[in-house]
Amino acid sequence: MTAGKLPGQEKASRVGSPRHRLLARTRLASWIAPVLLVVVMLGPSLLGLRLFAAGDLMQQRAPWVESSTVEEVTNQCVSDTVDGTIPTLLSFRDRIADGDVAPLWDNAASAGTMLAAAPPQGVSSPIVIAALPFPETTVTAWIKLFEIALILAGTIAWGRRLGLSTGAGVIGGFLYATGSFMVMWTNWPQTRTAAFFPLVFWAVERLVQDRTLRSALPFPLVVAGMVLGGFPAIAVHTVYLAAAYALLRLVVINHQRRRQAANGEGRADQGWWLAWGKAPALAVGGGVVAVALVAFQLVPWLNQLSGTDLEYRQNLWQGTFGAREILTAAYPQALGTCAEGLPRWGSVIPVEGVSFIGTGALVLCLAALVLPLPSDRAKGVRVFLLLAGALGFAVTFLGGTVNYLVHLLPLMDNSPLHRMRGVGSLMLAMLAAFGFEAVRRSRGERRWLPWLGVVAAPVLLVAAALGARSLAPGAGEWSLVRFSVLVGLACGLGVSAAWAWIMAGLRGSRSLAALLIPVLLALDGLMFTNAFWPRTDPELLYPQTSTDTFLRENLGHERMVGVSSAYWGGAGQVSDIRSLSGHIFVPPEWRDLLLQADANMFITPTYHTLSNLDSLTSPVLDRFAVSHAVLDTNILPPGPLLGDGEQDRSRGVTLQDAPGSRAVDAGTPLRAAVVELASPIGDVAESQDPAHIVVEVVDPDGTVLAEGERRVRDGAQGLFAVPVAGEHLETAGAYEVRVRAEGGQAVSVVAAGPGAPQTGEAWVGVVTAPADDDLDLVDAAEAQVYERATALPRxxxxxxxxxxxxxxxxxxxxxxxxxxxxxxxxxxxxxxxxxxxxxxxxxxxxxxxxxxxxxxxxxxxxxxxxxxxxxxxxxxxxxxxxxxxxxxxxxxxxxxxxxxxxxxxxxEPAGWGVLPWVSLVTLVGLLGGWTYQAVLRPRRRSARSGGEHAL
The missing domain is CATH 2.60.40 (Immunoglobulin-like)
Incomplete structure (x- = not known):
């Protein structure tokens, strides 16, 4: 049976009737939301006017921070994208542009990682491939646009199969695209995977309804696209839910067809095979074809996993979140924001903890449950959508037996189950689409249940808003999120009012109310995306620094290591800088050896960087071929601090007016001059030049032997070191280290104490180099770069x-x-x-x-x-x-x-001698079969029919 009408399907309204005009207007109005999303939130980034990435966040790390003019970071919740995902994406893009047809491996960060050889980086996703021709400053925005387009195509097609209007499908797609998972995981591979979820359910519905080879052809393509997206855990969640959905729909449709046949309105499928066997067989066959399509990546990836330590993931299925996080389903900023310097009082990081659906969407979900189905074609779907969405929340907030049972399923035992909200948010978005369709088609409703829903929705939303107010630690914190909560509440109340307005059937009001719902949904979604999507200055995309140039010219075949957050994770790979730091999975032996160099090197199971200066002399780093180390200029250089204890902290002097100097014995290796700030430096306007502290090292004749300079950053306090490459000063006698401040705001420093062996009022200390640490400061323009003399060649x-x-x-x-x-x-x-x-x-x-x-x-x-x-x-x-x-x-x-x-x-990835050909032949065969089924075969049938008619 094809996608034609099933029993009970509602007949279309008469063309030209008031009801038809209303439905047409609401279909058009539903496009307001996604159009505003693209034009307002993505448009500037698509044109290169804004950068759809957290470039400002990167400006807090060395070496970029030293010359950064960024006053504040707009979104601190997207760090992994800047230090891992986006550098890998840009590296892949550059290698393709340079003629590398298949960049399989990236060796820049730590132990190296797969690129096009396996799904996890997501660079082989059709979404990424389609975006590669665009400039590097716009590629992430185009990826997001293609994600939104895929989502809308999927929800519209799936909705149409279920008897929903195009407008309802658009609403479902918009709500999913602006839901928590698709927004919070932006620029990670997760969203490239999740963008295919609606198409997966559409393909399943198409297969179960039609049960023909032609109907099954899209299924392997969308499953392959989902797997290539790069995040297999959530793909597994979706496969399980899609299988359950397919079983439910098979039972429901078979029941409807039997009833139809019994009523003489049609004929049921003939025999057990057509009724129960063919659809599962087509689904299994489609799954096999999907595996063949991605076999060239799956086999190497599984081989790689055999050498990857995933022990830390064994019990992640048990993890749950605090109940307070549920409030973010309605009010995403109820527990704080991601803006720099502002507090957050949630129990987990926002990327994981925010569960936003939207107040208006929640009202529509309730409407879907209490109003009649828009079409009998969707029997059982509402219940499934509700239970599947609820399951995502259950494994997130309840845990216990639910999580235990779910983790018993194959491939579910080492996955954080709370990420099941990725597909769960799609379920609730489509449930809201059902609600939208039911609301806009309702008229003169007299049953008590829908009116109870209209009353209950505002009560629940107000209760959630009061809960958000009560959880705020204080009045100050509440003031930070009050506006967003009140706007969300207004949107939800507005949708409830529009629903009541339509059900009341007041003359002339239904059109306005039906048009109002998409606008309110758009406002709620745009508020959320505006708060959490990163959009910054395009010039902040990994700007080149003098440190980049120095390392490219001097590293050779060796590698460097960042201390603390310098060259944040794998961000250096954008500048072709090989690093021991990284944000990737590493083999257990590599990890164990890194921990011997620095026991605190792994901040997370995948993010690792050197945590302390003592590790710079580790012989383990020598074997890793670490020839250079990079430190932020605000880190006190390694070595003894001479003069500490000679400060008079009871008084301060202005360094611009009272420079200081210290005499140092001949032959003393110098690494930095140090002053102590008497009070923290306040905020300096971006338009104002900051103060600079300048150091000169002079011999007794006044000849400048070495010099250094460092900007005084906002918030600087305590000891303030200016690195100076003076470890090999050649002087016959003592030399003098002079320190002064130039320009900007007045710099108040601690005065020298009585009897301090120095001149000038300001206290000056110096950091000297130990004779045996084998470190040489070789560059200090925008970061401290030390050469490690003991490093072995790579x-x-x-x-x-x-x-x-x-x-x-x-x-x-x-x-x-x-x-x-x-x-x-x-x-x-x-x-x-x-x-x-x-x-x-x-x-x-x-x-x-x-x-x-x-x-x-x-x-x-x-x-x-x-x-x-x-x-x-x-x-x-x-x-x-x-x-x-x-x-x-x-x-x-x-x-x-x-x-x-x-x-x-x-x-040479396992199977790459033959598997790419297997995948290519499978793809060509699939597309050829689709062309034959969709184009050539119908034409032949038409020609035969026309010939018979002519005869």
Whole structure:
């Protein structure tokens, strides 16, 4: 049976009648919401006038912060996008533009990560591919536009299959696109995955209704698009719900067709196969085809997971949120905002905790439950949508038995179940679409249940608003969110009033009320997106700094490490800077070795950066080939502080009027001059030049030996260091460190105490370099960049080996073993051949997924590459494949015999010799079959029919 009318389907209103005109106007009005969303919220970013990313947030990190003029951050809740997701996206885009047809691996951040070889980064999503031609400053906005377009296409098509009008489908799509998941996870792969959810349910509904090969053809395409989106956990949630939905619809439709046949209005499907077997078989077949479409990514990804430590995720299914977070379903800012410096009193981070649906949408959900179905075609769907949406909230806020039962399903045991609200928000958005359709079609309602709903909705919304007021810690906090709560309340009350207005059937009022609902929904959704979508100055997209230039010119094949938040996660990869820091999953051995260098390196299971200066001298970093370290200028440089304790903190002096200086003994290695701010620096207007503290190091003749300068940032307080590259000063006698302030606001610093060995009123201290830390300050323009003299080359020759079995044992040996000794697992050490002879190593190619090295060795040994030992990497010596050995616990080692050889390492994902062809052939066959079924076959039928008629 096709998508024709089922029993009881409402007949269309007579064309030209008042009711028909009303429905037509409301269909048109429903487009107001998505049009405003695109024009107002996305339009400037699509044109390049604004950046659809949190570029301002990045300006708080070194090296960008030193010269940043950003006064305040508009949205602090989207950090992972700037330090991980967007850099990976831009790296992929640049490599495609440079002619790399298949950028499979990214080696810039930490242990490296898959790009187009697997779904998690989401760069192979059709949404991303479609957006690649656009400039880097607009690509994220176009991705969001394509997401919205897919959502609307899916909700409209799904709604039409269920007997809803196009207008109702538009409303459902708008509510889903502006719901919590699609807004809060913006610029993550999550939304690229979730944008396909409506199309998945449309494809399932189409398949169950029609049960033909042609009806099943879209299913594998949309499932493949969803998987390629990059976030498999929520894709699994959707597959389970779609399967349950398909079963429900199969039962309902079969029941309707049997009843239709019994009434003589049609004929039921013939036999068990057509009634119960064909639709599941088509669905399973479509799933198999979908797997074939994405097999080229699934197989390498599963292979990669075999070497990834996911132990921390084993009990995530148990996690639930505090009950107060439920209020965000109606009022997203009820528990605070994401604006810089403003408080938030929720129990979890907003990206996870906000559950926004909207007050107007909640009213429509209630209307959907108490008003008659718009069409019998949707029997059972309302109940399913309600239960599926409720399940998302149950696993989020209740937990217990519900979570336990859900986690027993395959692939659900290591996933945070609260993210099931991703598909749950779609269920409630479509339930609201049913409510919109039911409200706009209602007239002169006299039953008590709908009127009870009209009364209950405002009561519940007011109660939620009062709850938000009571949870605010104080009057000040309430004042920050009061406006957004009141606007949301007004929108919900307005939708309730419009609903009552329509049901009352007052003459001439129904048209206005029906038009008002989409406008109120638009206002509520736009308020939410305006508060949480990042839109900043396009010039803030990873602006190039002098530190970027210095590192690109000096890193060579080695890597740097950021201390604290410097080069935030993987943000440096946009500037082609290889880093030990990152925001990615890493193999367990790599993680264990990093923890030996710094026990606090992992801030989250995936985000890691050096946490303290003491770790800069770790011999583990030497083996990681960390040749440079980057610190923010506001971090006191490593080394003793001379002069501390000589301050007179009872008084302050203005540094512009009273500069200070200190005499330092000859030969003392200098890293910074230090003053102490007497009071915190207040806010300096963006239009005003900030003060700068200038340092000059002069010899007894007045010759300037070294100098440094640092801007005084808003909020600076306490010890204030100006880095100076003076570790190798050549002076015959003592030198003088002079400190003064120039321009901007007055800088009040602590005065020198009585008897301090210095001149001038302002206290001046100096940071000196220890003789044995092997660190040299080599650049201090926008960040402190230290060169680590003990770092080993990333490509090095090992002429000898020692054995170690654990990260602890290996880390201990790294401080003792000679540079030419590689540390191997005991079994590998016993079988390896070493000639204790040197070799010349020349790197000829060092790309992300392909490396070529020429080795001229005087004896047997091993080429050690300080990159992570990962699955699917292949080594060849003179074209002959050889095994890669785990070296230095977590890195790669390639045995090389004596003589001159070419060693190549390449990333060759499992199955990539044939799987891309399998996927391509599957895609071509699927599109060919669709073309035949949709175009050629109907034409042939038409030609045959026309010929018979002519005869």
């Amino acid at each position: 490509f090095r020759w090992a002429s000898d080996a020692a054995a170690c079995a654990s990260a602890e044992e290996c880390a201990s040996l790294m401080g003792e073993a000679p540079d030419q000794t590689v540390l191997l697992d005991p079994d590998d050490a016993d079988g390896a051949s070493f000639g204790s002879a040197p070799a010349e190593v020349v790197v000829e190619l060092d790309a992300d997924d392909h490396q070529r090295v020429r080795v001229d060795a005087e004896g047997d040994g091993m080429l050690v590459i300080a990159d992570a030992y990962q699955p699917d990497w292949v080594a060849r010596v003179d074209g002959e494949e050889v095994p890669i050995v785990r070296a230095d616990h977590a890195m790669k080692g390639v045995p090389v015999p004596a003589g001159e050889h070419t060693v190549e390492l390449s990333y």
